[in-house]
Amino acid sequence: MKLLQPSSLEELDAAGPGLLLAGGTDVVPILRNKLIDVDTLVDIRAVVPRGVDGTRIGAGTTLAELEVDPQIPAALREACASAASPQLRAMGTIGGNLRQATRCWYWRMHYPCFLHGGDRCYAQTGVHREHSVFANDRTASAHPSDPAAALLALNARVRTNRRELSISELYRLPTNDNRDVVALDYDEVILDLEVPTPEASTYLKAMDRQKYAFALVGVAAARFGTDVRLGLSGVAPIPWALDSAAGLDDATPLPDNAYKIQIARALIERALEAVG
Amino acid sequence: MSDLIVNGQRYALDAQVGRSLASVLREDIGLIGTKIACNEGHCGACTVLLDGVPTLSCITLVHTVGEREVTTIEGLRDHPLVESFVRADALQCGFCTPGQIVSASALVEANPHPSREEVRHAMAGNICRCGAYPKIEEAVLTWQD
Ligand SMILES: Cc1cc2nc3c(=O)[nH]c(=O)nc-3n(C[C@H](O)[C@H](O)[C@H](O)COP(=O)(O)OP(=O)(O)OC[C@H]3O[C@@H](n4cnc5c(N)ncnc54)[C@H](O)[C@@H]3O)c2cc1C
Ligand code: SF4
Ligand code: FES
Ligand code: FES
Numbered sequence: 001m002k003l004l005q006p007s008s009l010e011e012l013d014a015a016g017p018g019l020l021l022a023g024g025t026d027v028v029p030i031l032r033n034k035l036i037d038v039d040t041l042v043d044i045r046a047v048v049p050r051g052v053d054g055t056r057i058g059a060g061t062t063l064a065e066l067e068v069d070p071q072i073p074a075a076l077r078e079a080c081a082s083a084a085s086p087q088l089r090a091m092g093t094i095g096g097n098l099r100q101a102t103r104c105w106y107w108r109m110h111y112p113c114f115l116h117g118g119d120r121c122y123a124q125t126g127v128h129r130e131h132s133v134f135a136n137d138r139t140a141s142a143h144p145s146d147p148a149a150a151l152l153a154l155n156a157r158v159r160t161n162r163r164e165l166s167i168s169e170l171y172r173l174p175t176n177d178n179r180d181v182v183a184l185d186y187d188e189v190i191l192d193l194e195v196p197t198p199e200a201s202t203y204l205k206a207m208d209r210q211k212y213a214f215a216l217v218g219v220a221a222a223r224f225g226t227d228v229r230l231g232l233s234g235v236a237p238i239p240w241a242l243d244s245a246a247g248l249d250d251a252t253p254l255p256d257n258a259y260k261i262q263i264a265r266a267l268i269e270r271a272l273e274a275v276g
Numbered sequence: 277m278s279d280l281i282v283n284g285q286r287y288a289l290d291a292q293v294g295r296s297l298a299s300v301l302r303e304d305i306g307l308i309g310t311k312i313a314c315n316e317g318h319c320g321a322c323t324v325l326l327d328g329v330p331t332l333s334c335i336t337l338v339h340t341v342g343e344r345e346v347t348t349i350e351g352l353r354d355h356p357l358v359e360s361f362v363r364a365d366a367l368q369c370g371f372c373t374p375g376q377i378v379s380a381s382a383l384v385e386a387n388p389h390p391s392r393e394e395v396r397h398a399m400a401g402n403i404c405r406c407g408a409y410p411k412i413e414e415a416v417l418t419w420q421d
Contacts (some may be wrong), residue, residue, distance in 0.1 A: 003293045003339050021340070028335040029316040041293075043340055064329075085401025086379065087323055087330045213401040240292070 001031075005043045009161060010058040017187040018042040019023045022060065023091040024102045025084075030146070035101075035110060042187070048095060049192050059095030066094060075201035075220045079150035082205045087214045088127075095190040098148055098170065099182055102141040102237075103214055104131065114139045115179055124254060130216060133251040133260050134236035135173055140254060143171075143181070144214050148239040150203050152231030153220035157194040160184065171238035181238050198222040200275040204267045205233075217263045221271035228275060230268060233259060245269065280341060282307065283351030291338050298333035301348060303386055309349035309374045320402035322347050323375035328350045330382045330401075349374035357419050364415035367405035376402045380416045392417065 003021075004011040017039030030036055033227060049058030052069050066072060067081035083089060083097070101107070102115060103125055112118035123131045123140040131140035143149075151167045158170050162185070172183045184190070201222035207213035218233035220239050232240040235251075242248070245268045251261050280289045282305060291300050298315075301307045301324070313321035315334045322334040325347035332409075352358065357377050361364075367373045376399065382400040383390055390398065395416045404412060 003295045003337070021337075024335055024337060024340065025317055025332075028296070028337060032316065042339075045340070047352070081397075084322065086398055087320060087332045087401045088317060090329045211396065240291055 001038070002040045003043060004040060005046065007046045009047055012042065012044065012047050012161070012189065015042055016040075020044050020187065020189060022048065022093040022096040023062065024249035025088050026096060027090040030101060033108070033110070035108070044189055048093070048189060050093075054227060055195050055197060057094060057193045057195060059098075059192055060093050062090050062099060063089035063094065066147075072195060073150075073154055073198055073201045073222065075150040075153055075198075075203045075222055076147060076195065078203040079205075079218070082203065082207075082215075082218075083146040094147060094193065095157045097145055098151075098190065099184070100145060102139075102181075103144045104139075104141045108140065115141060115174065117179060128257075130214070130234070130252045131254060131257055132234075133253040133257055133264075134240055136237070136252060137255065138176075139174060139237050141181075142234045142236050143236060143240070145219050146203065146205060146215055146232065146233055147237065149215075149218050149231040149233035150201075150220040150222075151193065151195065152239045152241055154195050154198060154201065154224040154228060154231075155222070155224075156196070159191050159194070161189045161191060167239070168241060168273050173237060196224070198224050198275075202271050202274040204271050204274075206263045206267060217260050217267060219264060219271045220268035221268070221275045223275040228272060230271070232264060235264060242268070245272075267272045277337070278342070280305075280338065280346065281343070283348060284345075289338065291313060293337070293339055295338050296334050297336040297338045297341055297346065298326070298329075300338045301333060301346070307348050311371055311374055313371065318403070319372070320375045320379065321372055323378045323402065325382060326380060328385065330379045330402075337349050348376070349378055352377060355381055357381055357384070357415070359421065360419040361412075361415045363421075364411045364418065366408055366411040366415035367404075368408055372402060372404045372406075372408075376404070376412055380419070383416065384419055387421070390416065397417040 048060035050060035063080040106122040215234040311321040317335040
């Protein structure tokens, strides 16, 4: 395996395609478990901006830096503070977090499932307590990112080395022809995020234990004037937007995860109360 | 070939790309205080400091460390936390202890009088399979006694 360490965007372009490496908290375990096969790693830490400047967040900023930054909306701060563990937050970047792979245990154990390019989803008929309740017909994977749900509620925009897009455009439901949940090229680099400032926002997360667990359901709410936007984690293969709790009536739970709908309903109620 | 700075000492780094900092510390340098348990970023047993920041050495590729200073449990031999862990009897098998002390050292460096909730937040990434949590908490809360 080769490790390239470009020091500018020009050098990055010249480096050619490779798997991007930021904090490595997701990439390194995935490589070690041979879930993907790569011969070139591109360490992008020197070329991706880091730090917060008003409403602009460098994609290389760590979750630990964001969880204590007074400049960013509460929903994003709270989502970062509730994600992973202190060490992982100190290492993991927001850019890497948005592109993290599914935590589905079948995928992680290398079952030849739909997301790995195969023709069936093992979770749908297997163990799926933690899987999705929306858009789960092809893959029942539940999107694990807390910050992504917050950024969806906040209507954030993403700037890459090739274009600008909204968070809702960043994610896509996988199709037979393209199994990726992110609408980026393999070697496209998220450079920074533009995060609007709401009047009020919050992120609430239900977990199996109080700290250091993935969201069973996470709910972000952000109020801009009288308009409230909701973003959910843990309920669909991608971060999921809802207009209101009524949207939960369209869920398509699997036999063992309908409880997520009740949790989502309760969290939405509390989140709406919190943002006024 | 670059170097690796560990506990104030410089070592020539001669490792294959893809190897972890934890494996180099243990196998090449012989600093076996840093433990490897899960080897995939879950448990915290392998925690070291990189320029003072608690970091999981099992999922840190050694070639990405660069000029950052690595501090392992061996570099914290004289830290008062070592004594307070003994005083509070904050371990059973002791396998998680090096990682616990490394995480706690960063916490008390930044915040010498942490509250119980602050200890829980900062130490949540160090799993103790023996369940010694109440005493670990006590050891961190009383580190200056
Ligand atoms: C045990 C464990 C528990 C966790 N718990 C949570 C949790 O509760 N909530 C949560 O939200 N997350 C959780 N995570 C995920 C963690 O937050 C992410 O792994 C981390 O934020 C990824 O950032 P990184 O910089 O380490 O990315 P890397 O591991 O370096 O990269 C991850 C992916 O993103 C790509 N990438 C990295 N940077 C960029 C960029 N700038 N532009 C485009 N692509 C990029 C990489 O190519 C790779 O595909 C957990 C992870 C672990 C291991
Ligand atoms: S939920 Fe997705 S990742 Fe898991 S088995 Fe089904 S297709 Fe694969
Ligand atoms: S051994 Fe590194 S986190 Fe478990
Ligand atoms: S003392 Fe045994 S794992 Fe913590």
